[in-house]
Amino acid sequence: MKKDSEKEIISTLKYVSHMKPELMLSEIRNYITSDMSIEQMYDVIRPFLYELDIDVIQEGADLRLRRSPPAVVMKLTENEIKKNELFFRSAVVSAKLQTLIEQYISKKTAKQWNDPVVLDRIRKAVLDQKDLYWKEGSSRKISYKKGYNVLGYLAYQFPVYFVQFQHILYDMALSGILKTRMKVLDVGTGPGTVPLAIADFYKRLEGRKADIHCVELYDENIEAFNSIVPQYASDYVTLHEPIRSDACKIKPESLPENIDLMVFSNVLNEIKDATIEQKADIVLKLAQRLASDGSILVIEPADRTNSVELRRLSVALKEAGLGIYAPCSFIWNTGCSLKECWSFEQKQDINPTLLMHRLAECDEPYRYINTDLKYSYFIVRKDGLTKECYRVPPKARFARFSKIGMHKDKRINVVCSLMSDDLGDGKYSLYKLCDGTSRKAVYAVLPWHNVTEDNSLIKRAKYGEILEIYNVLVNYNKEKDAYNLLLSKGSTVGRAGYEKDD
Template sequence: MKDSEKEIISTLKYVSHMKPEFMLSEIKNYITYDMSVEQIYSTVRPFLYELGIDVSPEGTDFRIRLSPPATVMELTEEEVKKSEFFFRSAVVSAKLQTIIEQYISKKTAKKWDDPLVLDRIRKAVVSQKNAYWNEGGSRNISYEKGYNVLGYLAYQFPVYFVQFQHILYSMAQTGILKTRMKVLDVGTGPGTVPLAIADFYRRLEGHKADIYCIELYDENIEAFNSIVPQYAPDSINLHEPIRSDVSKIKPESLPEDIDLMVFSNVLNEIKDITTEQKAAIVTTLAQRLASDGSILVIEPADRVNSVEMRKLSIELKNAGLGIYAPCSFMWGGGCSLEGCWSFEQKQDITPTLLMRKLSECDEPYRYINTDIKYSYFIVRKDGLTKECYKVPHKAKFARFSKMGTHKDKRINVVCSLMSADLGDEKYSLYKVCDGTSKKAVYAILPWHNVTEDNSLIKRAKYGEVLEIYNVLVNYNKDKDAYNLLLSKGSTVSRIGDEKDD
C-alpha cells in the first residue's frame, strides 16, 4: 500500500470514529496530498467493507455513514416478487449479454457474431463437451486458451449463472445469508458466481457483499477483470482474483470469517485426486470460515459427479462439518447408501443471443443449453440443519434400512424428497431418502392414482421432509432398488401438518 493510501485510510478511520456521518470531501482537510474527491473515493472504495462504512453519492460528493451490524437477510415482499418474476423466465440480462459480447469482440479483434468467431466458439464448445463426458483417467477440462473461455461463456455460463441464483434465493429464504456477506468463490473461472451474486443483489435493497476469488488460469482472470467489475453494482465489493491452484493455496493467504465459501463445478475438474483429498482441500480452507458460515459445493447432475459429490459430503461430515442440506438424518444416524444419485431441477432458462447465434448451423442442438439440473450440499461448523426433524420415539414409521422385511407389504414412512419427477406421463417417480438407506428407494405415483390426499408429493420442494402413509413396498430386482407404490388410499403430508382424525 502506498503512503498516500495509508494516510487516506487512516484519516477515514479517524473521522468515521469521530463523526457517524459526514461528506467524503471533508477529509481533504486532514490529508497532505492534493487529491480530488473522486480520487479519494477510488482509493478508499476497496476498503469500505472491511472498514464498516457505507457510501452514497450526492452530486459530486459522497455521504459516508457507519454500516449497521450484519444481521440475518430477510427478503421483503417486494424482493420476493422480483426474484420469483426473474425465475419464471430466467435469462442473462441484456446488459450482461452486451458486456460479454463486447469482451468477445475485444478478445478476438472481430465482431462477436463474425462467422469465423462463432465457428471457433462452436469448436471450443464441442471440445469441452467431449472432454466432460470422458469419464476415464484422461478426462481434462482446461481453460488455458482464450476460445475455451469464450466457449464456456457461450454454453455453460448462462445456466450456471441462473442456477447459482436459485441456490442463493433458497439460502436467503431459509435464513443462512446475512445483510453483509464476505464470500470466497473457489475456482471462479471468468466470474460466474460473482456475476450471479451481482445480479441477485440488483433485486435487493441495502445488502452488501465483499467477494474474494481464487482462480488458476490467466485467461479466466483476464475475462473476470473485463466482465465482472463492469456489471457489479456498488453493493458488491470485488477483490482482484488470487491466482492459485485450489489444491495448493494456503489458508493464511485468505480473509478470516468468511460467511459463504463456494466450490461451484470445480472439485470434479481437479484431476487425479481422491474423495479424501478433495475433503482435505475443503476442510483446510474451512479454517477461514466464520463460526456461522456456510460452505456450498455444487456439481453437475450426471450420475458420476453426483455420486462422487455425495461421498464427499459424508467425508466432510466425518471430518466434523455438519450437513445443513439437502440431506436429513431424521433417525439420528449416518448415511450408508453407496452410489446415491440425487439432484435438483429447475425451470429452463431463456437462451442468450450468443447461444442462438451459435445454433444457426447444421446441428443447432449442440449449442443450446437451457436446462438446469445440479447436485449440491451445504455444510457448516455450527451443526445447524435446514430440516431439524427427528423421528419421535415409538413413531410408527418403517426405516428404509429395513425395506427387505417389508417387501410386498403396506407401510408408513417419513423421508426427504431428493429429486424432481423422474418419471413419464404415466408414472411420477421420485427419489426419496430417510438417511438410513442401504439401497435406493423411489416413490411411484401412477397418474390414475393421483388424489388430493397424495398429490402433495408432486408439489413438494427438493429436500423437504414428508410423511407418506399406506404405500406398497416392491423390490425392483433389475435396479436393485425398492419402490414405494402410492395408491388412491395413500396420503402424503408435510411434517407438522395437521391431519384429520
C-alpha cells in the same frame, strides 16, 4: 495516482470515521495533502468500505459516509421476494451482461463477436469441452489455458451456472442462513460466474452488501474476470482482485478470515485424479477461514458420476466433523450408508442467450443450446445447524428404509426426504426418496390415475422437504436393484411434523 496518496486517504478515513459516526467525503480533503476530486477519492476508498463498516450515500456532488449497522440475518422483504420470483419464472442472463460478454469476445478476438470465423471457433471449443467432460481418469484434463476455452465456457456453460447459483442463493436467503453483510470466497471462480451471479441477485435486493474474494488458477480466466465482472457489479458488491493459485495448493493464511460463504462451484470435479479424501482435505483446509456460523457450498453437475461423487464427499466431510445443513437430513439420527446416491435438483429451463442463438445457426443447432437447469449440491457448516430440524418421534409407526426388504409386497408408512424432481413420464410420476438409513435406492411411484387431493402434495413438495407417506405398497425392482413405494388412491402424503397440510 501515487501509492503514498492512496495510503494517506485510507489512513485519514480510518481515523476520521472512528471519531465521527458520519461525514462527507469532501471533509477528507481537510486532512490530506493531495488535491483530488470526490470521484478520485471514492475510487481509492471503495475497496475498503466493507472492511471499515462504512456505507456510502450520494448527496448531490458529494458522498455521505456513515457507519454500517451490524450484520444480522437477512430477511427478504415482500418486494425482494416478488422481484426474485418474477426473475426465476423466466430466467435469463441480463441484456447488459450479455453485451459485456459479447464485447469481451470482440476485444479478445479483434473481430466482431458474431463474426462467422469467431462463432465457428467458439463452436469447436464448446464441442471439445463437452468431449473432455465425459472422459474419465487421466484422459480427463479440463483446462482454461486458451482464450477460446474461456469463450466456449461463457457461451455454453456460463448461463446455466449463473442462474443455478442464484436459485441456491435465494433458497439460502429464504432459509435464513445469509446475512445483511456477507464475506464470500469463491474457489475456482473461472471468469467470475459466482461473483456475477451474486451481483445480479443483489440488484434485486435492497441495500444488502457482499464482499467477494476469489481464487483462480488460469490467467485466461482472470483476464475475462477483470474485463467483465467489475463492470457489472453494483456499489453493494465489493470485489477483490482474484488470487492466482491452484485450489489444491493455496495456503489458508493467504485468505480472509471469518468467511460467511465459501463456494466450490463446478470445480472439485475438474481436479484430475483426486480421491474423495483429497477433495475433502482441500475443503477442510480452507474451512479454517470459515466463520463459526458460515456455510460451505459445493455444487456439481447433475450427471450420475459427479452427483454420486458429491454425495460421497459430503459424507467424508461429515465424518471429519462438519455438519450437513442441506439437502440431506438425518431424521433417524443415523449415518447414511447408501453407496450410490444419485440425487439432484431441477429448476425451470432458462432462456437462451443471443450468443447461443447465433451459435445454433448451423447444421446441428441442438449442440449449442444449453438451457437445462439440473444440479447437485450440498451445504456444510461448523455449528451443526440443519435446514430440516424434524426428527422421527420415539415409538412413531414408520418403517425405516434400512429394513424395507422385510416389507416387500406389503403396505407401510414412511417418513423421508424428497430428493428429486419428477423423474417419470406422462403415465406416472417417479421421485427419489431418502430417510438417511437407505442401503438401496427407494422411489415413490404415483400413476396419474391414482392422483388424489390426499397424495398430490408429493408433486408440489420442494427438494429436500420431509414428508410423511402413508399406506404405500412396497415393490422390489430386480432390474434396478431398488425399491418402489406405490402410491394408490388410498395413500396420503403430508409434511412431517404438521397435523394437517396447509
